[in-house]
Amino acid sequence: MSHPLDLLLSRVQKPARYVGGEVGAVSLGTAPELRAAFCFPDTYEIGMSHLGLQILYGRMNQPAWMRCERAFAPWPDMEALLREHRLPLTALESGDALSAFDLLAFTLQYELSYSNVLNMLDLGGVPVRSAERGGPWPLIVAGGPCALNPEPLADFIDIFAVGDGEDVILELTALLREAKREQWDKPAILRAAARIEGLYVPALYTPAYRPDGTLEALTPSEGAPETVRRRVVSDLDQAFYPTHPVVPNTAVVHERVMLELFRGCIRGCRFCQAGHVTRPVRARSPETLARQGIEALQNTGFEEIALTSLSSSDYPELPALCDALLDYCEPRRVGLSLPSLRADSFSRELMERVQRVRKSGLTFAPEAGTPRLRDVINKNLTEADLMNACAAAFGGGWTAVKLYFMLGLPTETGEDVTAIAELAHRVFLLWRRTTPDKTRGVRVSASVSLFVPKPHTPFQWAAMESGGEFRRRIDLLKAACRKQITLNWHDPDTSYWEAVLARGDRRAGGAIYRAWQSGARLDGWGEHFRPALWQAAFEAEGLDPDFYALRERGPDEVLPWGHIDTGVSRAFLRREYEKALRGETTPDCRTQCAGCGASQYGGECGVERHA
Amino acid sequence: MPDTIRLLFSKTGRARFISHLDLMAVFQRAFYRAGLPLRYSQGFSPRVYLSIPLPLSVGYAGLREPLDVGAEAPVPGLDALPERLNALLPEGISVLSAEMNGRSPGDIVWARYEVRFHTGAEPEAFLSLFAAPLVVEKRTKKKGAVPTDLLPMVRAFSCARSEPEDGTLCAKLELAAQNPTLNPGYITAEFERRMGLMVPAEVTRLGFLDAAGAEL
Numbered sequence: 164m165s166h167p168l169d170l171l172l173s174r175v176q177k178p179a180r181y182v183g184g185e186v187g188a189v190s191l192g193t194a195p196e197l198r199a200a201f202c203f204p205d206t207y208e209i210g211m212s213h214l215g216l217q218i219l220y221g222r223m224n225q226p227a228w229m230r231c232e233r234a235f236a237p238w239p240d241m242e243a244l245l246r247e248h249r250l251p252l253t254a255l256e257s258g259d260a261l262s263a264f265d266l267l268a269f270t271l272q273y274e275l276s277y278s279n280v281l282n283m284l285d286l287g288g289v290p291v292r293s294a295e296r297g298g299p300w301p302l303i304v305a306g307g308p309c310a311l312n313p314e315p316l317a318d319f320i321d322i323f324a325v326g327d328g329e330d331v332i333l334e335l336t337a338l339l340r341e342a343k344r345e346q347w348d349k350p351a352i353l354r355a356a357a358r359i360e361g362l363y364v365p366a367l368y369t370p371a372y373r374p375d376g377t378l379e380a381l382t383p384s385e386g387a388p389e390t391v392r393r394r395v396v397s398d399l400d401q402a403f404y405p406t407h408p409v410v411p412n413t414a415v416v417h418e419r420v421m422l423e424l425f426r427g428c429i430r431g432c433r434f435c436q437a438g439h440v441t442r443p444v445r446a447r448s449p450e451t452l453a454r455q456g457i458e459a460l461q462n463t464g465f466e467e468i469a470l471t472s473l474s475s476s477d478y479p480e481l482p483a484l485c486d487a488l489l490d491y492c493e494p495r496r497v498g499l500s501l502p503s504l505r506a507d508s509f510s511r512e513l514m515e516r517v518q519r520v521r522k523s524g525l526t527f528a529p530e531a532g533t534p535r536l537r538d539v540i541n542k543n544l545t546e547a548d549l550m551n552a553c554a555a556a557f558g559g560g561w562t563a564v565k566l567y568f569m570l571g572l573p574t575e576t577g578e579d580v581t582a583i584a585e586l587a588h589r590v591f592l593l594w595r596r597t598t599p600d601k602t603r604g605v606r607v608s609a610s611v612s613l614f615v616p617k618p619h620t621p622f623q624w625a626a627m628e629s630g631g632e633f634r635r636r637i638d639l640l641k642a643a644c645r646k647q648i649t650l651n652w653h654d655p656d657t658s659y660w661e662a663v664l665a666r667g668d669r670r671a672g673g674a675i676y677r678a679w680q681s682g683a684r685l686d687g688w689g690e691h692f693r694p695a696l697w698q699a700a701f702e703a704e705g706l707d708p709d710f711y712a713l714r715e716r717g718p719d720e721v722l723p724w725g726h727i728d729t730g731v732s733r734a735f736l737r738r739e740y741e742k743a744l745r746g747e748t749t750p751d752c753r754t755q756c757a758g759c760g761a762s763q764y765g766g767e768c769g770v771e772r773h774a
Numbered sequence: 775m776p777d778t779i780r781l782l783f784s785k786t787g788r789a790r791f792i793s794h795l796d797l798m799a800v801f802q803r804a805f806y807r808a809g810l811p812l813r814y815s816q817g818f819s820p821r822v823y824l825s826i827p828l829p830l831s832v833g834y835a836g837l838r839e840p841l842d843v844g845a846e847a848p849v850p851g852l853d854a855l856p857e858r859l860n861a862l863l864p865e866g867i868s869v870l871s872a873e874m875n876g877r878s879p880g881d882i883v884w885a886r887y888e889v890r891f892h893t894g895a896e897p898e899a900f901l902s903l904f905a906a907p908l909v910v911e912k913r914t915k916k917k918g919a920v921p922t923d924l925l926p927m928v929r930a931f932s933c934a935r936s937e938p939e940d941g942t943l944c945a946k947l948e949l950a951a952q953n954p955t956l957n958p959g960y961i962t963a964e965f966e967r968r969m970g971l972m973v974p975a976e977v978t979r980l981g982f983l984d985a986a987g988a989e990l
Contacts, residue, residue, distance in 0.1 A: 170892075170974045172791055173833040175927070179796060182788040184865035186803075400876065412789070412864050413796045464803025495806070496820050 168258065171244045179413035180207035180324040181241065183255030187409040187462070189224045189231065191257055197229040197340050199266040200254045204279035205687065207235040211409065214471070215270055215307065215328070221405040222329045223268075229336055232256040232264075233409075236279040237286070239691065241526040245286060252286035261287025264301045266339060268332065271309030271316070274664035275657065275686035280305070281319060281679040291676065292318050293366060297689065299349040306332075310363075311393075311440055312618040312724035315664055317365035318672035321349075322356050324363075325727055326393035326440075327402055327426070331361045357387040360395030363727065370669050370723075372579035376502040376710055378668055378721040390728040393440070395764045399426065399447045405459040410465070419500070420459040420469035422452055424484075428473040429752040431759075432530070433541045433743050434572065436617040437473055437735070440729045442761035443768040446751070449480040453487040460497060475501055476508035477753075485517055502526070507544055509552035511559045523555050524606075528567035531575075532582030538746045539574050541739070546586070553590050557597040564590060570636050570652070571614040571628035573743060580636050583609060584643035591647045608649035610717060611640065613658035617665055618724040619731065621739035627662045629709075630655040656694040660686070662712040663701075668723035672712065674700040732760035776813060777824075777848050780876030781856075781869050782839040785830060787976075789866025796830035797867075801826075804862040805843060808855075813844035827879035828951060828982075831959060835978040838870065840990075848874050883988055884929050884950040884983040887958050890942040891965070892974040897933040900945055900965060904931055909959055927956035929987075942976075951982060973986060 172178035200219050203210030210216055216233070223231035232254035237245065245252060253259035261267055261283065269280055281291050284303070293303070305316065306324035313323040322333050335356060342352045353376050357364040367387035371379040383389060396402050404423075410676035411418070425446035428438035436655040447455075456468055466487065472478060485499065493501055499517050506527040514525070529549055532539045537544055554565055587609045594605045613633050616625045628636070644650045664671065685691040689750045701708045716722065718737060725733070734759060742749060749757050752768060762768045785792070790956030792800060803821055804811055814820040830836045849855075863869070891900070904925065912922035929948035936944045949956040951970040962975040982990045 177793075178832060179793065182791050184788040186862065186864050188865075199988040410794045410864075412800055414799070461807065464806040466806070496814065707890075 167248070167250055168253065171241075171248065171250070174244065175241045176238060177413060179216070179238070180235070180498050181255070183233070184314065185409050185412050187407050188233075189220075189256055195230040197266065197336055197343065198264045199223050199229060199231040199268060199336065200261060200264045201231055201267045202234045202261070202267050202280075202283055203236070204269055204271070204275075204276040204283060205685070206238060206409070206417040207413075210235050211411045211415045213270070213272070214405075214421040214423060215272075216423075217405040217408040218403060219268065219270075219328055219332060221407070221411065222403050223332060223336065224334070225403070228340060229485050230256075230593060231268075231725070232259075234261055234267075234283065234287070236276075236283055236685065242282070242286065242684070251288045252283055262289050262301065263341065266302050266336065267322070269302045269303070269305040270307040271305050272307050273494055273687055274309055274661045275308075276676050276693070277316060277664060278683040278686055280316065281676065282435075282684055284319070285645075285679075291679075293321050294501060296349075299342070299352050300354065302349075304332075304335065308436060308440070311436070311727055311729065312665065312667070313363055313365060313727070314370075314669045315667040315671040315675060315722045317669045318676070319759050320365065321353065322362050324394070325391055326729075327396040329396060330358065331394045333498045334359050335362065348479070354385050354387075357385075360392055363391040365669070368671075368726070372670075378723055378725075380501070380721060381723070381724075381726055384615070390726050393727070393729045395445075395730070396426075397445060397765055399423075399445050400451045403671055404455045406455055406666065407462045408459060410463045417469070418465060418687075419469050420463060420465050422454060422456045422459075422468060422470050423447070423453065424470055424472040424475055424478045424481075427761075429477055430474055431541050431739065431749050431751065431757060432616070433552075433621040434530075434569065434614060434738055435473075435540075436620050439621075439731050439759075440619050441473070442729075442731060442759060443764055446478065449484040449487065452484055453491075456488055456506075457491050460491070460495075466496065467500060468492065468569070468619075469500045469502060471505060472750055474505055475503045482513055482516075484726045485513065489516065498523075505544070506552040507548035509555060511555035515559055524563035524565055525561055526565040526567065527552060530567065530569050531572060532568065532584075532586050533579050534771075535746055536572060536579045536582075539743050540569075540572055541743065541748050543748055543751065546589075549586075549588070549591055553593055554597045557594045557605070558599065561628045562598075562603050563608075564594075565608045565610060566590065568609055569612045569614045570611050573622060573625050574746075575616075575636075577639060581638050581643040583611070583640055584645070584648065587648045588645050591645070604647060607647065608651065609644070611637070611650065611652040613653050613655060615658050615662040615665060618722070619727070619729050619736070621736045621743055623666070623722065623736065624718070624720075624740055626715040627659070627712045628660050629713055633658070654689065657687075657689070657692060659712055660694060660697050660708075663708040664711075666723070667711050670704065670706060671701075674704040674706055676700075677703055686754070730761045730764055735759045777845045778823075778842045778847060779810075779852070779855075780873050781843070781859075782838050782871045783841060783867060783869045784835075784837045785837045785839060786837070787866040789864060790830070790833055790835045792864075792867075793832050794826060797967050798824055798826060799845070800864060800867065801841065804859050807862045808858050810843075810849065812876065813846050825879075828882065828885070830979060831957060831977075833977070834958075835976070837978060838981040839848070839979070840876070840982075842876075842879070845874075850954045874927055877990060881984045882951050882982045883985045884948050884978040886983065887947045887949060888978045888980055889947065889958060889962060890936065890976040890978075891945070891962070892941060892976075893943055893969070894941065895943055895969065895973075896973040897943060898934065899969065900933045900943060901931070903961065903964060903968070904928065908961075908964065910964055924956060924960060927954060929983075948983065961979055967981075
């Protein structure tokens with residue numbers, strides 16, 4: 164028995180997720196100068212399906228003087244055993260406690276993983292609050308989409324990385340290497356980190372609040388910048404891509420090579436955070452993609468390759484790329500999958516080409532049931548587009564179509580809600596008219612999420628609907644849905660707490676701490692989520708969660724994330740919000756520049772580089 | 775009879791926590807990467823004919839485990855295959871040998887195990903388990919748990935303090951491998967029950983015997 168953990172592993176579910184040893188995992192050589200652990204605040208199965216983990220893990224293992232390992236949130240059965248036997252949470256590669264590392268780098272993909280961040284630190288033997296950690300090591304860094312409103316986690320995280328991480332993380336680790344050699348104290352490290360573009364050091368900023376509870380100012384000190392500018396990797400052809408990713412030894416959510424076509428989005432869907440905070444569009448060339456994809460397939464043995472982006476049909480060379488990949492994939496029985504297709508550019512010929520190996524279901528996202536509401540959110544998709552795409556799919560033999568919608572979008576009326584059911588029904592009727600074989604049946608499903616206003620979007624000022632109102636609208640939709648439609652919807656409590664944390668300020672940190680202490684864990688998992696803990700935690704802190712989730716912000720309000728500069732201007736977002744309320748659309752970036760501000764980063768900004 | 779490649783592999787260290795189904799996927803990916811001309815099922819979602827006839831329980835190590843995979847035709851150069859595959863397999867999984875069309879897995883009758891108990895107890899404490907009929911509730915596929923005497927499924931047993939002494943008691947067992955199967959977990963659980971405390975056990979399957987008691 165090499166490790167005390169081994170004796171516990173026979174007593175937990177899915178022990179393979181705690182042991183490492185996978186193909187592609189870094190091997191332990193001589194002791195490096197700097198030890199980092201990439202910490203994914205959810206289970207192994209979720210984390211190992213995430214391309215960002217593979218990119219940053221590979222990137223942080225490039226310099227010979229540092230080594231990066233991995234750590235994940237344990238399932239409650241494992242947590243109970245660790246606590247009972249007073250064993251720490253460890254990184255997979257070395258089996259060392261998180262407290263033994265110099266740098267713990269968390270990714271914040273989802274607001275409801277915040278309690279897992281605190282829990283992993285605590286289980287790893289690391290004091291949870293920054294102020295309670297005396298010396299500099301381990302230094303706690305966090306990046307990912309939720310770092311765009313870092314304030315709720317400001318008490319726990321030493322440094323946030325804003326934007327693309329692959330360059331800034333190595334600038335930071337180079338700094339830490341120097342700091343370790345020269346034995347800097349923590350304040351000196353933080354001051355130096357704050358001078359690196361894209362790094363935000365919350366301890367150097369002091370918030371002040373107005374009597375009405377809104378933010379008055381967030382004042383920097385010790386030379387920290389007024390605003391923290393998002394980092395952008397401008398040339399993705401030159402950027403690191405993990406052609407030797409870690410291949411899990413146990414089933415994870417997505418077992419496939421993920422090929423990122425481009426970052427950014429030319430569309431301006433007003434609810435979408437990703438589409439606004441990753442601008443401008445930066446594409447990889449089809450030659451680079453084909454080479455990297457084939458290499459990764461050879462190195463992993465995966466049976467599927469997925470082409471990912473925010474809207475893959477906006478990649479101009481998509482057909483050529485698919486052909487190049489299929490030449491390799493088809494004889495080897497490797498499936499090619501294309502999530503994130505827009506209905507207005509769906510081509511049956513393309514899909515048939517792509518799905519020659521394995522045929523999957525099709526998903527389209529009209530998001531709203533009426534043309535009026537689709538204009539409000541700037542979806543720029545007509546019913547004719549959707550029907551043409553579905554007719555092509557049904558005619559081509561597809562028998563399952565999934566439609567994504569959102570409830571509670573700004574200005575939504577009862578008519579918009581019932582229109583979702585009617586639209587789904589018209590898709591079903593279309594199947595009856597266009598299918599070559601009615602005996603095979605069809606599955607038309609409508610998946611309904613609940614609109615959560617996110618920072619750095621045109622809807623960042625908008626109020627969210629209350630849980631009661633969401634329940635009423637879900638009931639209205641259920642009543643309107645014909646029996647041929649499979650209806651799924653999200654849980655209003657989950658969406659509410661996601662919204663509270665998404666637009667929270669620094670005071671929310673006290674409530675997050677209390678919620679975690681009272682047992683909040685794995686809040687993104689329905690079976691573990693206990694909203695009552697969160698309600699009690701906010702009350703105990705004297706905070707009203709409705710203040711964060713349900714309140715419409717004034718046009719001049721100081722927003723808790725206002726000092727994070729994504730490159731898209733506040734004036735543009737406000738203009739877009741006002742246009743939304745008037746039902747006016749904005750063309751995509753290739754049709755006409757909307758002046759969002761992201762052109763300051765260079766890049767294509769919608770212009771087709773390879774045309 | 776279609777052509778089949780028989781591998782013997784070991785599964786030790788951290789890899790012993792890889793489940794049977796996950797292990798099949800691990801091998802399948804290694805076979806793809808090695809570019810072996812494998813035989814696939816026809817149909818909607820083609821699958822390799824891959825079989826690990828005697829799955830190991832999660833957490834058990836195995837030193838000579840058989841695996842069969844269907845080939846399109848006899849594969850030449852099998853001597854080099856173990857090394858080729860080992861470069862592609864995760865830590866703890868190691869292919870020992872490869873041959874075409876080995877003996878039928880049905881010939882396996884007994885499995886040899888070594889069990890290390892983390893306890894200061896003397897060998898007699900363990901050996902006394904076999905002094906009289908050993909009746910436990912044994913799970914069956916059809917009838918649920920049924921009281922069953924395990925002794926007819928035990929071909930041989932021995933036990934001694936480990937040499938050099940490392941705080942463990944080392945038992946060797948030869949148990950029915952299939953039809954019916956006796957998982958050593960029944961014996962370790964019964965030992966724990968009689969000792970009245972948790973006794974961590976490390977189980978290693980050493981190999982297999984045919985009906986005549988010859989090594990396979």
